[in-house]
Amino acid sequence: MGENEHIRVRVKFFAAPREALGTDEMEIEIPAGSTVRDLIDRLRREHPVLDSYTRFLSVAVNRAYVGMGTELRDGDVVACLPPVGGG
Amino acid sequence: MGENEHIRVRVKFFAAPREALGTDEMEIEIPAGSTVRDLIDRLRREHPVLDSYTRFLSVAVNRAYVGMGTELRDGDVVACLPPVGGG
Amino acid sequence: MKRFQITTDPLSVDDVTARAAHPAAGAVTTFVGLARGETDGREVRYLEYEAYPDMAERQMRQIGDEIRDRWPTILETAIVHRIGRLQIGQVIVVIAVSSAHRQDVFSATHYAIDRLKQIVPIWKKEVFTDGEEWRSEGVDEQGHGS
Amino acid sequence: MKRFQITTDPLSVDDVTARAAHPAAGAVTTFVGLARGETDGREVRYLEYEAYPDMAERQMRQIGDEIRDRWPTILETAIVHRIGRLQIGQVIVVIAVSSAHRQDVFSATHYAIDRLKQIVPIWKKEVFTDGEEWRSEGVDEQGHGS
Numbered sequence: 001m002g003e004n005e006h007i008r009v010r011v012k013f014f015a016a017p018r019e020a021l022g023t024d025e026m027e028i029e030i031p032a033g034s035t036v037r038d039l040i041d042r043l044r045r046e047h048p049v050l051d052s053y054t055r056f057l058s059v060a061v062n063r064a065y066v067g068m069g070t071e072l073r074d075g076d077v078v079a080c081l082p083p084v085g086g087g
Numbered sequence: 088m089g090e091n092e093h094i095r096v097r098v099k100f101f102a103a104p105r106e107a108l109g110t111d112e113m114e115i116e117i118p119a120g121s122t123v124r125d126l127i128d129r130l131r132r133e134h135p136v137l138d139s140y141t142r143f144l145s146v147a148v149n150r151a152y153v154g155m156g157t158e159l160r161d162g163d164v165v166a167c168l169p170p171v172g173g174g
Numbered sequence: 175m176k177r178f179q180i181t182t183d184p185l186s187v188d189d190v191t192a193r194a195a196h197p198a199a200g201a202v203t204t205f206v207g208l209a210r211g212e213t214d215g216r217e218v219r220y221l222e223y224e225a226y227p228d229m230a231e232r233q234m235r236q237i238g239d240e241i242r243d244r245w246p247t248i249l250e251t252a253i254v255h256r257i258g259r260l261q262i263g264q265v266i267v268v269i270a271v272s273s274a275h276r277q278d279v280f281s282a283t284h285y286a287i288d289r290l291k292q293i294v295p296i297w298k299k300e301v302f303t304d305g306e307e308w309r310s311e312g313v314d315e316q317g318h319g320s
Numbered sequence: 321m322k323r324f325q326i327t328t329d330p331l332s333v334d335d336v337t338a339r340a341a342h343p344a345a346g347a348v349t350t351f352v353g354l355a356r357g358e359t360d361g362r363e364v365r366y367l368e369y370e371a372y373p374d375m376a377e378r379q380m381r382q383i384g385d386e387i388r389d390r391w392p393t394i395l396e397t398a399i400v401h402r403i404g405r406l407q408i409g410q411v412i413v414v415i416a417v418s419s420a421h422r423q424d425v426f427s428a429t430h431y432a433i434d435r436l437k438q439i440v441p442i443w444k445k446e447v448f449t450d451g452e453e454w455r456s457e458g459v460d461e462q463g464h465g466s
Contacts, residue, residue: 015370015443016454060441063375079372079441083456086369086376086401086442087353087413087433102224102297103308147295150229166226166295170310173223173230173255173296174207174267174287187333191352195409202352203429206337210346210420263341274356276433283349284426 005032007074009039015082017053030072036061037068039078056083092119094161096126102169104140117159123148124155126165143170177252178234180227180296185256185265193252194270203279205269205287211262213309218300223257223266226295230255233294237286241271244285245278251286255296323398324380326373326442331402331411339398340416349425351415351433357408359455364446369403369412372441376401379440383432387417390431391424397432401442 006029018024030039036059044050059066060079072078093116105111117126123146131137146153147166159165177193191202209221238251248271255267267290271283290296291311298309323339337348355367384397394417401413413436417429436442437457444455 012372014372014441015445018370060372060375063372063378065439079375081372081441082443082454084437084439084441085444085454085456086371086440087437099226101226101295102299105224147226147229150226150232152293166229168226168295169297169308171291171293171295172298172308172310173225173294174291187337187350191333197357197409200354200356202354203426204333204350204352205422205425206348206350207422208346208348211343263343276351276353276430279351280349280426280430284422287422 006030007032007034007072007076009072009074009076009078011039011043012077012079014080017050017057017080017082020049020053021047032074034072035068036066036070036072036078039072040068040080043080053082057081058083093117094119094121094159094163096159096161096163096165098126098130099164099166101167104137104144104167104169107136107140108134119161121159122155123153123157123159123165126159127155127167130167140167140169144168145170176231177250178231178238179254180225180230181254181256182258183256185254185268187265187268187270190252190254190268190270193254194250194272196249196272198274199249199272200274201276201279202270202272203276203283204271205267205283206265207267207287209260209262209264209266213300216302218262219303220262220301221260221266222299222301223255223260224297224299225255225257227257230294230296234290236293237289240289241282241286245273245282247273247275247278248282249273251282253286253290255290255294257296322377323396324377324384325400326371326376327400327402328404329402331400331414333411333414333416336398336400336414336416339400340396340418342395342418344420345395345418346420347422347425348416348418349422349429350417351413351429352411353413353433355406355408355410355412359446362448364408365449366408366447367406367412368445368447369401369406370443370445371401371403373403376440376442380436382439383435386435387428387431391419391428393419393421393424394428395419397428399432399436401436401440403442
């Protein structure tokens with residue numbers, strides 16, 4: 001891929017950050033080679049309201065938990081998961 | 088109570104000994120002062136078919152487990168309980 | 175609705191769960207005993223359960239008291255045991271234990287079924303294609319330990 | 321009948337017990353989570369549950385796999401979690417674990433609810449008379465540990 005290539009990912013939000021943001025999903029274009037951490041940093045810059053939720057955020061890509069260093073691919077579904085509270 | 092006084096107790100049978108005996112209940116007259124052990128010995132003599140079941144028999148009087156030395160009183164309900172198998 | 179009962183009717187786990195209801199309950203654990211179609215490799219056709227009902231209900235109530243003594247966090251215990259003929263796969267017994275939180279409900283329910291098998295006057299007969307046998311945990315029909 | 325499911329429908333313990341059915345099963349343990357009307361002394365009016373359903377069902381299936389690895393005696397695991405608005409006293413989640421005998425079902429069911437609270441993407445909002453709060457075990461709304 002060239003230096004200026006971009007990929008598109010779908011980002012899902014739940015619970016408190018979803019309410020703070022006012023939306024449960026957005027499409028984002030990011031440079032090819034971006035990691036989950038790059039994406040989260042970008043989201044924090046563009047949506048400062050997310051700031052207080054990112055400390056304990058877990059992230060899933062295509063329905064599986066991943067680490068912050070995971071490189072994203074075009075078409076990935078990235079879920080921002082605050083601490084869970086089922087049961 | 089005089090030496091020749093008698094009491095009547097109701098004896099209940101369950102499961103294997105009930106089937107061997109062919110009845111689930113009998114009224115028995117025994118001398119006043121008889122213990123549970125006296126009653127069981129008497130039953131074994133009069134109903135040898137019970138013999139193979141008495142080794143592991145527990146006894147309840149008026150719905151509560153009792154020891155073999157317990158003295159019986161007139162009107163008691165004595166239950167002969169083979170090893171239980173609920174659940 | 176009795177919390178401790180011997181019955182000839184089919185059992186429902188929801189029904190027994192409701193019998194252990196309590197306004198402060200946040201967790202209920204149930205134990206469900208099912209009629210198995212096999213014992214020691216032998217095919218069981220059906221089971222026959224018999225009880226001394228009055229005493230059995232009294233003993234089950236005692237198990238509820240013992241649980242409350244051992245685990246003060248437990249709110250309610252309910253035990254319903256079916257008797258009569260049971261087909262393979264049918265529910266024999268349901269125990270339900272409620273508490274505000276989940277910490278002690280598993281131990282208490284485990285204790286309840288262990289104690290039921292020790293002190294509650296209920297008997298099980300397994301009926302095979304070629305005979306039948308009264309069964310107790312650890313003691314066979316003739317009363318010999320196994 | 322799915323063994324692992326997120327649903328908006330009311331739950332039945334009998335239904336989830338049936339989802340863990342197995343021809344060799346002789347014992348089923350269930351865990352039933354109920355909506356509590358009080359948290360830290362504050363009155364809760366009702367609860368709102370939200371999930372990431374696809375991933376939640378996948379994670380619940382993983383819990384079933386983990387249980388089979390840890391306790392080879394376990395035959396089946398079923399987990400059904402309700403989402404949407406839940407009134408106080410209603411059933412939030414039912415877990416059922418089956419086995420031939422009772423020895424491991426309690427530990428396995430306990431493990432299942434502990435794991436569900438760790439790895440399944442489901443969130444709970446408590447709605448009070450004077451506000452509301454997203455709740456996680458050990459972490460409050462702002463993400464601070466408690």
